Amino acid sequence: MAMLEVKNLEVYYGVIQAIKGISFEVNEGEVIALIGANGAGKTTTLQTITGMLQPKAGEIIFEGKDISKIPGHKIVSMGMAHVPEGRRVFAELSVYENLKLGAYTRKDKKEIEETLARVYKSFPRLEERKNQLAGTLSGGEQQMLAMGRALMSKPKIILMDEPSMGLSPILVEEIFHIIREISASGTTVLLVEQNAKKALAIADRAYVLETGNIVLSGDAKEMMNNDSIKKAYLGE
Amino acid sequence: MNFLSYLINGISLGSVYAIIALGYTMVYGIAKMLNFAHGDVIMVGCYIVFMTMSGQGWGAVPAVVLSIIVCTVLGIVIEKIAYKPLRKATPLAVLITAIGVSYFLENAALLIFGADTRSFTNVVTLPALKLAGGALTISGTTIVTFLACVVIMAALMLFIKKTKAGQAMLAVSEDKDAAQLMGVNVNATISLTFAIGSGLAAVAGVLFCSAYPTLTPYTGAMPGIKAFTAAVFGGIGSIPGALIGGILLGVIEILGRAYISSQLSDAIVFAVLIIVLLVKPSGILGKQVHEKV
Numbered sequence: 001m002a003m004l005e006v007k008n009l010e011v012y013y014g015v016i017q018a019i020k021g022i023s024f025e026v027n028e029g030e031v032i033a034l035i036g037a038n039g040a041g042k043t044t045t046l047q048t049i050t051g052m053l054q055p056k057a058g059e060i061i062f063e064g065k066d067i068s069k070i071p072g073h074k075i076v077s078m079g080m081a082h083v084p085e086g087r088r089v090f091a092e093l094s095v096y097e098n099l100k101l102g103a104y105t106r107k108d109k110k111e112i113e114e115t116l117a118r119v120y121k122s123f124p125r126l127e128e129r130k131n132q133l134a135g136t137l138s139g140g141e142q143q144m145l146a147m148g149r150a151l152m153s154k155p156k157i158i159l160m161d162e163p164s165m166g167l168s169p170i171l172v173e174e175i176f177h178i179i180r181e182i183s184a185s186g187t188t189v190l191l192v193e194q195n196a197k198k199a200l201a202i203a204d205r206a207y208v209l210e211t212g213n214i215v216l217s218g219d220a221k222e223m224m225n226n227d228s229i230k231k232a233y234l235g236e
Numbered sequence: 237m238n239f240l241s242y243l244i245n246g247i248s249l250g251s252v253y254a255i256i257a258l259g260y261t262m263v264y265g266i267a268k269m270l271n272f273a274h275g276d277v278i279m280v281g282c283y284i285v286f287m288t289m290s291g292q293g294w295g296a297v298p299a300v301v302l303s304i305i306v307c308t309v310l311g312i313v314i315e316k317i318a319y320k321p322l323r324k325a326t327p328l329a330v331l332i333t334a335i336g337v338s339y340f341l342e343n344a345a346l347l348i349f350g351a352d353t354r355s356f357t358n359v360v361t362l363p364a365l366k367l368a369g370g371a372l373t374i375s376g377t378t379i380v381t382f383l384a385c386v387v388i389m390a391a392l393m394l395f396i397k398k399t400k401a402g403q404a405m406l407a408v409s410e411d412k413d414a415a416q417l418m419g420v421n422v423n424a425t426i427s428l429t430f431a432i433g434s435g436l437a438a439v440a441g442v443l444f445c446s447a448y449p450t451l452t453p454y455t456g457a458m459p460g461i462k463a464f465t466a467a468v469f470g471g472i473g474s475i476p477g478a479l480i481g482g483i484l485l486g487v488i489e490i491l492g493r494a495y496i497s498s499q500l501s502d503a504i505v506f507a508v509l510i511i512v513l514l515v516k517p518s519g520i521l522g523k524q525v526h527e528k529v
Contacts, residue, residue, distance in 0.1 A: 052413055076419035088414040090407050101407050104400065105419035153419065 001064065003028045003188055004049070004080075004157060009058035011041075011048050018044045020212040021058065026157065031179070031189040033199035033220060035233060036209035042192040043085050045209070046159050049190075050082040051075050063156075077105035081155035085162050085192075087146040091135025095126055098134050098145055102152025112152070119148040122181065140171035147178065157188040164195050176202055196233035200224045208233070241372055242494045243487060248378040248447065250486020251385030255440035256463030257470065257478035258392065259433030265409040265473040266429045269330045273314060273337035274437060275460015280341065281307045281438030282356060282445045282455060283349055289357055296359035304438045311434025312427050320423065338457075345453035356449040359442055381443045388436060389479050396475070405429060409473070458502075462489070465509045471522025480520055 002025035011019040019041045026032045034042050047053045049060055051072025060068040067075055076082075081102075090098050099119060103112045120127035123144045129137065134145055143163055150158055163179065164172040176198050183189050183202075193199035200206055203220040208229065216229070223229050256278065263271045284303040288294040294302075318337050322330050362376030396402035407415035408425045416422050444459050445451055462485060470481025488508055493501035512519065 050417060052416065071421075072416045073419050073421045076417065082417050084414060084417060088411055088417075090410045090414065092410055093403070093406060097403060097406075101403055101415075101418045101420075104404065149418070 002026060002061075003063060004190070005059075005061040006045070006049065007059040007061065009045070009048065009060065010056045011044050011053055012056050013044075018212055019048070019055075022209070022212070022214045023058075024207050024214060024217065026188060026190050028156075028188055029183075029186065030204045031183045031191060031202055033196075033203035033206040034190065034192045034209060035194070035196040035199055035206060037233075038194070039211070040209040041212045042209055043161055046082060046161050046190070046192055047084075050080060050159060052082075076153050076155075079154075079156035081150035081153045081158045083146045083150045083158065083160045083163060085165070087139075087142045089134040089137070089142050089145050089149070091133065093134055094131050095134055095137070095145055096130040098149050099126070099130075099152050102149035103154075105153060111154075115152055115154055119151050122151075122178065123148050140167050140174070143167065143171075143175060144178070147175075147182070151182070151187075155187060157190060158182060159190045159192075161192045162194060163191075164193065164198060172198065196229070197224075197235075200234075238494075241374075242490050244372075244374055244378060246487030246490035247483055248381045248486070249490060250466075250483035251381045252440050252444045252447070252459065252482075253463045253466045253486050254385050254479045254482025255388055255436050255443070256459060257467040257482045258388070258475065259437050260464050260467040261470075261472055261475060261478045262405075262429050262433050264467070266405060267319065267426050269319065269327065270334060270464070271314075271319075271430075271433075272331070272334040272460070272464075273318075273341055274433065275456040275458075275463070276338050276341035276345075277307050277310055277314075277434050277437040277456065278441035278444065278460060279345060279451075279453060279456030280310060281441040282451050283345060284438075285359065285442050285445075286354055286356055286451055287349075289359070290354075296361070300359060300439070300442055303442060304435045307438035307441075308431045308435040311430040311437075314434075315427055315430040320426075342453050342457070349453065351452065354451040356445040356451045358446040358449060360446050377443070377446045381447065384439060384443060385479070385482075388439070389475070392432075392475060401425070401428060462502075462505060465505060468519055469509060469512050471519030473523070474519070474521040477519055477521035 004026040007023050008021045009019055010017065010021050034045065036042050044053060048055050051070060055068050059066050062078060062080060099116060103115065106112055125141055126145055126148055134142065137145060163175050167175060179189060180202055191199055191203065200220045200223055205218065206220045206223050207214050208216040259274045260271065263269065281303040284306050285299045288299040288302060314337055318333050319330060322333060358377060360377045360380045362380055364376055365374040365379060396405060404420040404425050407418060407420055408422055412422050466481035466485040467478050469485055470477030485505060489501050489505050492504035496504060
């Protein structure tokens with residue numbers, strides 16, 4: 001059984017249909033890439049999964065349970081974290097306070113400290129700057145903070161929306177390296193990216209979204225060799 | 237010596253404005269709305285104390301505690317009924333609703349308590365402090381008011397900095413969606429903010445009426461508007477701003493009344509607001525609002 005299964009999902013903004021009945025699944029341990037152009041509906045899809053938007057129709061089954069009607073704030077404690085587009089760190093709070101908020105739904109103080117230590121180990125930069133306001137961090141550091149903050153909830157699956165957006169090539173490398181590490185540590189990853197090349201390189205499987213429809217899906221490595229994908233998304 | 241005693245009275249009045257301003261500023265910070273009914277919650281709190289003390293012969297402490305509880309619940313109920321359905325509405329719709337709630341409370345009080353002016357019993361029994369051989373007298377009410385303000389400010393800052401609920405409030409005020417992604421219940425956090433603001437309004441109301449002991453259904457309106465001015469003055473959304481704005485406004489009002497004109501004192505207060513808004517629109521401690529693209 002798939003860990004996360006989206007079935008015939010439809011999402012509207014007012015009268016405009018953004019997602020036109022898509023279905024896909026994410027199995028435990030996989031890295032799944034959701035690629036597509038601007039406005040294809042990638043962010044909308046993620047936001048609907050974590051309850052920031054309400055679907056008009058369809059189901060979102062997470063570990064056997066339909067979560068499409070569950071209020072957004074209850075989803076994180078079920079084991080799903082979301083690194084939103086544009087990082088959305090709390091600029092007026094310190095790095096440490098941001099990370100603590102990531103563990104908002106967890107109770108056990110000792111376990112939270114352990115997770116914090118692990119996050120600091122993965123992102124030494126965050127530990128160096130733990131008392132600094134998040135708004136004063138560079139773009140790359142903010143991205144790391146957004147990822148670290150999501151990891152603080154100890155998620156089974158992590159949804160990442162454009163983690164490489166606006167970062168320099170070196171930082172993009174670093175971020176993708178971290179995503180690989182997160183995956184290696186046993187967390188399932190659903191990755192939304194415009195940087196299709198990078199995304200396909202680390203993904204197991206991928207779905208291509210075009211104006212609210214999934215037009216292609218399959219093995220990520222095979223997709224990299226697909227001519228139409230090469231033309232449309234890999235710039236070759 | 238006169239100047240000093242005016243200054244002390246100003247700080248005392250300003251402390252009341254500061255406590256009321258907290259309600260405006262916290263609700264604005266979290267819900268991005270101006271709760272114009274906040275001033276009228278003060279009046280409700282005063283009536284509760286008046287009815288229980290003068291009517292039922294209660295002591296000051298249980299009367300004030302009951303008043304805080306009633307106002308806290310009132311704040312939550314107002315938010316649930318009037319503002320929550322408008323969460324995604326335009327700011328203007330919310331503002332008009334808030335004015336509507338304000339009229340509703342005033343007229344409901346008119347219906348229940350009547351239009352007669354009641355003389356409020358001072359809840360503070362602390363003796364006055366005589367300094368400089370009796371040349372300077374500081375009333376017990378003044379002392380209690382100032383202390384209450386300091387304690388409330390410190391407790392609130394500590395609450396926000398140190399507790400999970402306080403951090404959730406900061407997170408919600410900065411980014412509701414991101415806060416929800418952390419698992420913060422945004423609606424419950426907004427409710428909590430209204431509860432705290434309204435409970436504090438009860439305290440402020442009792443202190444205000446102890447210093448200026450006339451009570452009518454419109455008692456809350458003027459201090460409410462002035463506290464709003466104080467909140468804007470200090471920088472709306474900022475808690476230290478509410479303190480600074482409140483105290484400055486109280487001092488300006490009392491000094492204006494003493495040295496310029498007692499009839500013009502309110503006009504002076506609002507003139508100061510206009511000047512501040514012209515010179516620094518975000519207020520003394522206010523943040524510049526950046527529109528992110």
